[in-house]
Amino acid sequence: MAGGVVPLRLRSYSQAAPHACETFGAKGVRWRVMRLKLYCNRYGHFKDALVCSVSCAYRTRCDDFALFYDEHREGVDALVADYYAARREQEGRRKSVAASPAGTAHVAPVARPEELRKLIRLEVLREMAEALYIWVDKEDRAELLETGEVLRRAERGQKAKHIYRVSQEMELRYQLVPRKRIEKAKRTAAVEAERADARRTRRTNARPPAPVPFPTPVASAEAASEAPAPRRARARAGR
């Protein structure tokens, strides 16, 4: 898979880029977050790349993030993949707690990643060796069932609206920033760097203007006649 594509599945931390990691706990779930930060010119302060990636509405058209993402693609992708993996794990725990008799815990709403249809695609994660079925009931609710459970339901007289056999498990992959956007941001940055360079060179090469030569005074004929005679000439005249 080309760089810049985020698989929505758990990655081992050893695959992540060697940045400093931070560990913290939230409601029993331990998340490890890699600190990748960039300066955001729009909001005027440093932003965590994770915040840019999963919750900023400007992400796909932001030059700051496009350039940062191009340089730290591997780290940012791993960061996002870890985030979704941790979130799925947390959601799984919440569901199991909610399913338990004592499950009265409040389920906090989770932020939805923005829809980026152009950047998302489905890929086969694995071929299913065992037979699994998607059971769609009258209310259009879907469940993933094994053969035994399908037969048990049929024995109980339950009928499905639709039954599909599952042969592949798919995964969603998406690119955080469109490639065209990255190229555009790079071009803009290159032009700006070139202009700054040119300005610097112009300032360095600019020399102070050469001094204007002071004009040598030319004695006029009149002034020469009025001028006192040289000492030797005066001496000869006195003789």
Ligand code: SF4
């Ligand atoms: S994506 Fe861009 S605009 Fe949004 S927070 Fe990150 S740097 Fe700022």
